[in-house]
Amino acid sequence: MTQQKPSSDSLRAILADIAETMAQEPFRGSVADYIPQLARVDPAQFAITLATAEGDVISVGDADTPFSIQSISKVFTLAVALGNQGERLWSRVGREPSGDPFNSIVQLEYEKGLPRNPFINAGAIAVTDSILGQYAPKEALGQILQFIRFVAGQEDIAIDPAVARSEQETGFRNVALANFMRGFGTLQGAPERTLGVYFHHCAIAMTARQLALAGRFLAFDGCLSPGGARVIKARMARQINALMLTCGLYDGSGEFAFRVGLPGKSGVGGGILAVAPGQASIGCWSPGLNALGNSHLASRALELLADRTGWSVFAPR
Amino acid sequence: MTQQKPSSDSLRAILADIAETMAQEPFRGSVADYIPQLARVDPAQFAITLATAEGDVISVGDADTPFSIQSISKVFTLAVALGNQGERLWSRVGREPSGDPFNSIVQLEYEKGLPRNPFINAGAIAVTDSILGQYAPKEALGQILQFIRFVAGQEDIAIDPAVARSEQETGFRNVALANFMRGFGTLQGAPERTLGVYFHHCAIAMTARQLALAGRFLAFDGCLSPGGARVIKARMARQINALMLTCGLYDGSGEFAFRVGLPGKSGVGGGILAVAPGQASIGCWSPGLNALGNSHLASRALELLADRTGWSVFAPR
Amino acid sequence: MTQQKPSSDSLRAILADIAETMAQEPFRGSVADYIPQLARVDPAQFAITLATAEGDVISVGDADTPFSIQSISKVFTLAVALGNQGERLWSRVGREPSGDPFNSIVQLEYEKGLPRNPFINAGAIAVTDSILGQYAPKEALGQILQFIRFVAGQEDIAIDPAVARSEQETGFRNVALANFMRGFGTLQGAPERTLGVYFHHCAIAMTARQLALAGRFLAFDGCLSPGGARVIKARMARQINALMLTCGLYDGSGEFAFRVGLPGKSGVGGGILAVAPGQASIGCWSPGLNALGNSHLASRALELLADRTGWSVFAPR
Amino acid sequence: MTQQKPSSDSLRAILADIAETMAQEPFRGSVADYIPQLARVDPAQFAITLATAEGDVISVGDADTPFSIQSISKVFTLAVALGNQGERLWSRVGREPSGDPFNSIVQLEYEKGLPRNPFINAGAIAVTDSILGQYAPKEALGQILQFIRFVAGQEDIAIDPAVARSEQETGFRNVALANFMRGFGTLQGAPERTLGVYFHHCAIAMTARQLALAGRFLAFDGCLSPGGARVIKARMARQINALMLTCGLYDGSGEFAFRVGLPGKSGVGGGILAVAPGQASIGCWSPGLNALGNSHLASRALELLADRTGWSVFAPR
Known part of the structure; x- marks a missing residue:
């Protein structure tokens, strides 16, 4: 069969x-x-x-x-964060589908700043922030990139700096999500620092x-x-x-x-x-x-x- | 491996x-x-x-x-409805997780009466209603029960009438869901008729x-x-x-x-x-x-x- | 000035x-x-x-x-209910604008069945139900009609029975609201009884x-x-x-x-x-x-x- | 009488x-x-x-x-903005009660970035941004302060700099609101510039x-x-x-x-x-x-x- x-x-x-x-x-x-x-x-x-x-x-x-690759990078940052922190990660992000668009902030307000899962934008920003609890931004980004290169077996994978810059300039909604979560304590670092890393790992080509x-x-x-x-x-x-x-x-x-x-x-x-x-x-x-x-x-x-x-x-x- | x-x-x-x-x-x-x-x-x-x-x-x-068995019956009514109607069923119910409690009505209002999936109460009521488009209540219930008996290979599976009666007496939230969907045209029959069948298949023991x-x-x-x-x-x-x-x-x-x-x-x-x-x-x-x-x-x-x-x-x- | x-x-x-x-x-x-x-x-x-x-x-x-007059009747039923019950009425309905359409059910779910004010449909149904706590449907309707005739000084004001009948036949959304509130205990009587009175006072011409x-x-x-x-x-x-x-x-x-x-x-x-x-x-x-x-x-x-x-x-x- | x-x-x-x-x-x-x-x-x-x-x-x-005075300042900035811009202001902010807490972002998402009224935080930030369309931050703040001094007939009304600084350091929710609206085009200037003025006028004593x-x-x-x-x-x-x-x-x-x-x-x-x-x-x-x-x-x-x-x-x- x-x-x-x-x-x-x-x-x-x-x-x-x-x-x-x-x-x-x-x-x-x-x-x-x-x-x-x-x-x-x-x-x-x-x-x-x-x-x-x-x-x-x-x-x-x-x-x-x-x-x-944009949001596909969220899979790799999740793997890095889980590898580093194990089950502790789940105090900062949930594991349920959200029933909302990827950049919705509504759920965050109803659920007091805890994003529903690591694959909506808010959740991925929270995962990135958790990595920054242990590493400086450059190191964190290095870790993520190194992980992707390793699992792909391809040393020439890189960030597209023009994409990263554009994201940073126009990502008002993500700035909103990050600051909203920072207000609830879900993010622990400075939102702009976390977003810097987030925008960069989304800009991996x-x-x-x-x-x-x-x-x-x-x-x-x-x-x-x-x-x-x-x-x-x-x-x-x-x-x-x-x-x-x-x-x-x-x-x-x-x-x-x-x-x-x-x-x-x-x-x-x-x-x-x-x-x-x-x-x-x-x-x-x-x-x-x-x-x-x-x-x-x-x-x-x-x-x-x-x-x-x-x-x-x-x-x- | x-x-x-x-x-x-x-x-x-x-x-x-x-x-x-x-x-x-x-x-x-x-x-x-x-x-x-x-x-x-x-x-x-x-x-x-x-x-x-x-x-x-x-x-x-x-x-x-x-x-x-309560909501587990929704699996069997879905199978019956899919068997009868095939893909047409999906015009009346979605296939996405809802991010809401099982008896929420909020999603229904935002999405104009179309329930998110066949396993939240609203969706299961819509599925039951679709079966009633082809059968009278008694027949519909008979179909569902016969299906369950057949797949279980057990002829003595039955509805608990006391449970069905109690559900019917206290199921105000489900009456609300059914009428709400009827107002949008998702249900096509009389809500109380559909609910009668729904409360009974949920009461299968x-x-x-x-x-x-x-x-x-x-x-x-x-x-x-x-x-x-x-x-x-x-x-x-x-x-x-x-x-x-x-x-x-x-x-x-x-x-x-x-x-x-x-x-x-x-x-x-x-x-x-x-x-x-x-x-x-x-x-x-x-x-x-x-x-x-x-x-x-x-x-x-x-x-x-x-x-x-x-x-x-x-x-x- | x-x-x-x-x-x-x-x-x-x-x-x-x-x-x-x-x-x-x-x-x-x-x-x-x-x-x-x-x-x-x-x-x-x-x-x-x-x-x-x-x-x-x-x-x-x-x-x-x-x-x-439709929803304008809500002003008169509110006056009747306040006259009968005084401040006690406010345990069953709020006094805040809702920010939602008149027939929304979303607010009811978030606020556990308490309608925001007596002028959205849900609130007016709750007010009508409160009058029914003291009177039978016919009497309640008689009270409301008599009040309107008295304040208008016009004895020939009446209910349009065709309108009332049509409302009753198509008012699925209101049936949903009433049953939803009944599930939370905001309504205390049988929803269909309360709705009967509600549909009739809305049908006053x-x-x-x-x-x-x-x-x-x-x-x-x-x-x-x-x-x-x-x-x-x-x-x-x-x-x-x-x-x-x-x-x-x-x-x-x-x-x-x-x-x-x-x-x-x-x-x-x-x-x-x-x-x-x-x-x-x-x-x-x-x-x-x-x-x-x-x-x-x-x-x-x-x-x-x-x-x-x-x-x-x-x-x- | x-x-x-x-x-x-x-x-x-x-x-x-x-x-x-x-x-x-x-x-x-x-x-x-x-x-x-x-x-x-x-x-x-x-x-x-x-x-x-x-x-x-x-x-x-x-x-x-x-x-x-915190949010009471919103009355004065509204008066300044209306005085400057007249009816045009209302393309950027609504006039309806919101049914939500003062710092809610939910309504903003459902209504595509247009705040419901000038007195919720989002609305007041939009009003402040509209003043910044015509004036530099210092001038805008000067205008607001001068208006308050004039209508109060009191020259010694001033901003409490310690309050303004604290607001700026902890106002993550307001940063979220401002960036969220910026993403929709409701704000036209840089969110941090608008927020600088907003935090200062809220800090008037x-x-x-x-x-x-x-x-x-x-x-x-x-x-x-x-x-x-x-x-x-x-x-x-x-x-x-x-x-x-x-x-x-x-x-x-x-x-x-x-x-x-x-x-x-x-x-x-x-x-x-x-x-x-x-x-x-x-x-x-x-x-x-x-x-x-x-x-x-x-x-x-x-x-x-x-x-x-x-x-x-x-x-x-």
């Missing part, structure tokens, strides 16, 4: 089919336009990369074009290929490959997957779980990192967004992929 | 351990007290039953004592053992056993699992996904149905509830079970 | 001017259409009547055409002339004329005026206080009762509503009237 | 009675403690001053002790006597005395009174209108400015606050004063 593992060749064929279907999609969503660096990205681009349990790395499309590689530790129970080098505890990898499934696509998380059935985390740069535990880590990218702020084509592509491979955490094993 | 399947014997030992641990728990939560039939249930009771892929049915505790058996079709991709008689399409079984994982324990769904890592559905009677796809369907029951309205001990027991067996949809396969 | 009292003749001239200006208004708002009886009212109609301190009754327009007469007790400190027969205590009349000023036009109350500067109460039938304390009671009617559910032309006409007469509670005396 | 004007002697006697009653009040509320300068004020203090139409200035209690004098232009239709020097248009004075009545005491505005029946504006320093149009401007102060952030004793004292004098905008004239 359980799914047969698709071979490397059949995965290659599936990706080619998906790329072709996506190329023919007339509607591609709208590129994020709140900062010029995102607004001028070509919406015609599309990429998908699989990093499989067998060690294959299979790509189609613009898989070597870097894009701004990666390719779909690098993203797939960087997500392997979530697909393989905390290790870079099945039975390979351990990055974080198995329990933590599963917990991060759970949070991605329930909260990773903002107010489209339920829909993504329903349609795709895999943990995922999206960013307004158009990327989605998805995880098929034990099978593959998947980096997918297309810049056009749907109304909920998730990549339209990447969502569709992942749905097709799950359908063709049978990958779903809800299928029998 | 993937988990070895625990043997029938080791599962038996695990259940015995869990029952012992639970027996020693000083804090057992509070029994629901909004209707007398629930208020007078003995909080000391505890039961857990596994219905495994191998066909074993393994129980500990009060596994043959019937309890009121089952044992932990029956519950575990009734959940097999979710654990085995829509079939009563791996490769066995098909109840619903595989795709639908996975979709229901996804909804259970993201929305099944109300505002404790994220926490349950984080700690247990399995799709689950709770009821204020103290029951939880959990699903380990490909491995087992699990019926668990203890009447005392936590602040979010989920069974305190059943939640804890399922966390221990997942920990001991390694069952988690987020673990590699 | 204080305003000179305008003479009866000058008031007549002012009303004539206003009627002419209104006749030329191209935009007249939209007639309420949730029940057929309101939907088929001719939007071209307009009336205004003043009942002055001097005992003059001055009208222009369709001042003898009856219309459905009056002319602009009758409305102006009925409001005199609010303009003259609780008496039918300055120094005349006392209806309620002076303190209560002032309190009702205060509630009208802060809450009488739903979410347009602040705007009305800002522009007109007089206590007022609107109904979706297009009527507005306004009060210039010590000077006049004003009945105004035009069926077309603005986006907030208040009569568009009646609001404009009252602004012109206040401007021309200098009547404003915020002007020096 | 209308109230006789109380003589200067009888007003003196009424104030003496009130002061005595207040001195015996066992419960005095809690002094605001969010900044040290407010926390260390002696809660036993009480003062009330009337500035009457006849030109009398009558005081009891600590009427020459300066206190931090005045005595009850100075406050009463400063409010005369609201009591006398825009003039410093009946028929005296005009400060703003009569229409604007009435509009400000209307806003004070509907929104001046935050979520206690309805209650204050109900009990006192006069326009008022409170501050967390314990002051309340109240206005009896045509009769008197009233400055009242006692540092202890009730749960809604309004002075407990000043609210009570004003209720007694209104009761004894018959002053109420809702009484006949």
Whole structure:
């Protein structure tokens, strides 16, 4: 009854089919336009990369074009914070889906400054602040970047300084969230210091290929490959997957779980990192967004992929 | 790396351990007290039953004592409605976690009468109403009951009329939800008719053992056993699992996904149905509830079970 | 510095001017259409009547055409309830503007079933229920109708049974509000019984002339004329005026206080009762509503009237 | 029927009675403690001053002790902004009561960054920002201070720099509000610049006597005395009174209108400015606050004063 593992060749064929279907999609969503660096990205681009349990790395499309990972960085900062602080982290951020848009402040007021989960903006800012409790801003940012480079096995991943600067100049809503939480004591440091680090880790640029590689530790129970080098505890990898499934696509998380059935985390740069535990880590990218702020084509592509491979955490094993 | 399947014997030992641990728990939560039939249930009771892929049915505790399944019935009415109507059902109910308590009406006002998901009260009432579009109340209720008897393979499952009557007499909040949705056109029939059926399916009594058996079709991709008689399409079984994982324990769904890592559905009677796809369907029951309205001990027991067996949809396969 | 009292003749001239200006208004708002009886009212109609301190009754327009007073009835039921119960009434309803639409249920959930004020639907239903604590439905309705006939000095004021029936058939939102409050214990009787009375007092039909007469007790400190027969205590009349000023036009109350500067109460039938304390009671009617559910032309006409007469509670005396 | 004007002697006697009653009040509320300068004020203090139409200035209690006027400054900045910009101001701030606490951000999110009225913090920050559109921060602050000195006829009114500094250091919530509105374009300048001016005008210190004098232009239709020097248009004075009545005491505005029946504006320093149009401007102060952030004793004292004098905008004239 359980799914047969698709071979490397059949995965290659599936990706080619998906790329072709996506190329023919007339509607591609709208590129994020709140900062010029995102607004001028070509919406015609599309990429998908699989990093499989067998060690294959299979790509189609613009898989070597870097894009701004934006909120996908929240997965990596969460992993860093959990690694450093363990369970203590959860006194500063909840673990429930919010039912609100990613940048909502309403929930924060009703719940006295405690953000619902680490993947809404407020929650991710609180996680960043927790890392700053132990490190100076430069060090904290270094830690996060070093972690991503390590899990991706790619030394050339870097922050796009123009994006970081633009975020800092226009991120009034995030300044509001940070100060609001600071007023409640959820943030412990100076809001502008925390936001400086936050805006920078959101401005990290990666390719779909690098993203797939960087997500392997979530697909393989905390290790870079099945039975390979351990990055974080198995329990933590599963917990991060759970949070991605329930909260990773903002107010489209339920829909993504329903349609795709895999943990995922999206960013307004158009990327989605998805995880098929034990099978593959998947980096997918297309810049056009749907109304909920998730990549339209990447969502569709992942749905097709799950359908063709049978990958779903809800299928029998 | 993937988990070895625990043997029938080791599962038996695990259940015995869990029952012992639970027996020693000083804090057992509070029994629901909004209707007398629930208020007078003995909080000391505890039961857990596994219905495994191998066909074993393994129980500990009060596994043959019937309890009121309450909101767990929403899983079965959803399956009936999906079976009858397919995708059309989703025009009347959403698929997103709500971030609100189970009986909240706030979300309904902000989202113009469309309930967020089929597992909050409003959503389940909308699902029940959709079944009534095709059947008279008695027939609809008959359909639901017959479905449950069939998937459990137990002909003696029945509605507790005293519970149904009490719900009907005190369910002002549900009357409010139904009429509110009727005002928006989400409900199409007379609210009192729909509520009559709703209160009755919530009043179905089952044992932990029956519950575990009734959940097999979710654990085995829509079939009563791996490769066995098909109840619903595989795709639908996975979709229901996804909804259970993201929305099944109300505002404790994220926490349950984080700690247990399995799709689950709770009821204020103290029951939880959990699903380990490909491995087992699990019926668990203890009447005392936590602040979010989920069974305190059943939640804890399922966390221990997942920990001991390694069952988690987020673990590699 | 204080305003000179305008003479009866000058008031007549002012009303004539206003009627002419209104006749030329191209935009007249939209007639309420949730029940057929309101939907088929001719939007071209307009009336205004003043009942002055001097005992003059001055009208222009369709001042003898009856219309459905709808929410304006809440002023009279409040007066009846305050007369019967005094300060005890305020344990069941608040005295604050709500910042929400008239039929919102959100505030009720956040504030545990206590409606914010007696002029939102929920609050008026709670007031009606409080009267039912002392009287049977027929008697309660008789009390309210008798009170209105007495203060208007008009025996032929009656309920429009077709309107009452339609309200009852389509008032799902109000059924929701009533049951929601019943769940919290704010309502003490059976919701359908309270709603029966509520729908009937909202269905009272009056002319602009009758409305102006009925409001005199609010303009003259609780008496039918300055120094005349006392209806309620002076303190209560002032309190009702205060509630009208802060809450009488739903979410347009602040705007009305800002522009007109007089206590007022609107109904979706297009009527507005306004009060210039010590000077006049004003009945105004035009069926077309603005986006907030208040009569568009009646609001404009009252602004012109206040401007021309200098009547404003915020002007020096 | 209308109230006789109380003589200067009888007003003196009424104030003496009130002061005595207040001195015996066992419960005095809690002094605001969010900044040290407010926390260390002696809660036993009480003062009330009337500035009457006849030109009398009558005081009891600590009427020459300066206190931090805090939000009462919003009345004066509104007058300055209206004087400068007229009706254009209303594109940036609404005129409706909010139904939320003074520092709530929820309404701002639901209503896309437009604050409900000029007296909640968000609204006052927007008003301050509008003044900065025309003046540099120092000049803007100079304008506001000069206006207050002029209307009070007191050259020695000044900003308490220690209070301003403390506000600036701890005002995270206000930083959140300002940045949130900046994100929506409601603020047009740099949030920190606007907040600098806002924190400073909230830190103005005045005595009850100075406050009463400063409010005369609201009591006398825009003039410093009946028929005296005009400060703003009569229409604007009435509009400000209307806003004070509907929104001046935050979520206690309805209650204050109900009990006192006069326009008022409170501050967390314990002051309340109240206005009896045509009769008197009233400055009242006692540092202890009730749960809604309004002075407990000043609210009570004003209720007694209104009761004894018959002053109420809702009484006949």
